[in-house]
Amino acid sequence: MNPIKLCFIGAGFHASTNIYPSAIEAGAIIQGIATRSLERSQAALLRFGSIGQAYDNVHLMLEHEDCDGVVVVAQPQDQVTLAMECIRAGKNVYVDKPLGWNAAEAKMVSDAAEQAGVVLMVGFMKRYAPVYLKLKELIDGGTLGKVRSFQVRFAVDSTPFCKDEEQFIKLAAIHMVDLMRFLFGDMVKVTGTTVRDGEHINQGISFVFEQGIVGSAYFAGMSAWSRESEHVLVTFDNGFASADEVTKLTIHSSQTFDNLPWKSLAEQDIVYTPSAYPMSGTHRDLYLRGFVGEMVHFSECCRDHSLPHSSGQDNIKTMALCDAILSALA
Template sequence: MNTAKLSFIGAGFHASTNIYPSATQAGAEIVAIATRNLERSRAALQRFGSSGKPYSDYRKMLQEVECDGVVVVAQPQDQTALVLDCIHAGKNVYVDKPLGWNGPEALQFADAAEQAGVVLMVGFMKRYAPVYLKLKELIAGGTLGEARSFQARFAVDSTPFCKDEEQFMKLAAIHIVDLLRFLFGEAVQSSGFTNNDNERIAQSISLKFANGVVGSVYFAGMSAWSRESESLTVTFDHGFVCADEVVKLSVHHSLAASGLPWQSLAEQDMVFTPSASAMSGGYRDLYLRGFVGEMAHFIQCCREGLTPVSSGRDNVKTMELCDAILSALM
């Protein structure tokens, strides 16, 4: 199979640190880059070993360059116009979250992409992280029975880029909100409490999903969490599973014994972890956090005309749940 050809709009820190190297790891050829500055575009091409063409006008790039898809990683306020122009140019497009600031805005992009017949994928990389894919597999497989409840934690220093509660929810915590939808389906009830002072955020949230799963979420956005931290524990009929910091998945299977459970070796614990060596380098993080997986999925969807797991249409539900949670906070 030939290498997938991708064009890029944007070459900021996040794009250069996470998205560009993940795309090349997923088998993409960078054929063009557009930023506001031609020299910056040329430097980005050189950094990633591409002989593609630099642009200072992304509209000209959309007109001139043949590619399998366009990757948009820009500021949230800029992405709406960029994505619409890509769609109107007939290009498959990946865009970093958020796409649209609420449900109605997100719906416009989903409708536009479907009318144009192009792939539209939103960057929710946690859906493609190996630890959460394994957790999803355990939920669907039923070996532990039905999933009943969960407890999630996500804490990060979001103060440099989130100045209020809504920005925190839609620029940072949104990843966990989307992940919970990916794992459990649609939420039907939400409630919670908040303690915030502008950019310093602390939230305690309860959610109930249509399938009966209930759980609590702790979100924190403050400088105390300069060491980003996340975990997710899911309780099943016959055990529990703990996903810890995207690098470890612990599975406890509670087995029925003929006598008291502590009288024999009746229970099972398994721990899934990645290998680590000097050869893994920085790419290990990109694989484990899901960046490489989402780029590989976008390439596959572009080549085969598939609907992405994190499609523009699915993104509408995530934005609606973010707003429902914000409305429920007291």
């Protein structure tokens, strides 16, 4: 099977740290790179060992390169324009979140991709993280019964790049917002409370999702959280599951006992963790956070012309939920 050939728009810190290495690990070939500077594009090609073509003009790259897909990792305010240019050029396109600042913009891009007959995928890497894929498998499999409730925690120092609550929800917490939809379906009701002191944000949010699933989320954007942290706890009919920091999933199955369980070592949990291997380098983090998984999935969708899990159409609902949360916090 021939490797997928991808062109890239953007070569900033996030793209260079996470997306380019993950695309290479997924087996893709970097065919071309476009940034605002020809020298910067050439440097990115050299850094990632590509003999592809450097551009300082997106239009020229889209016109000259016959690639399987385009990966857009630019500034949020530029992403809709760049995605639309790729779509008009007839290219399959992956766009880092957020794609559209609201549901209306998200729908405009999604509709354009559908009319053009191209693949449109949005970069919600948590859907492809092993810990959450295993949790999703547990939910869908029903081995612990029905999901009843959940708790989500996400905390990060967002002060350098989020100046208000809308930016915080749509640039930082949006990954957890999309993850809740991925795990529990569509939201039915949302209420919330927020306390903001300058760029320091604390939010407590309550949800009702489909099938009567209730849950709560604590989102914090404060300099205290220089170590980004996330946790998802799901309660089922017959047990619970706890996902910690994308590196550990603990599954507890409730049991019945002939004798009092505290008299012996009768309770048991199943714990999933990755192995610790000194030769893994940074690839371990890229796999566990879902970056490699989403690049593999985008490559497969380009090859098969199939609908991505985090499609442009699905992205409309995630942006709508972001707006619903902000309205509830207002």
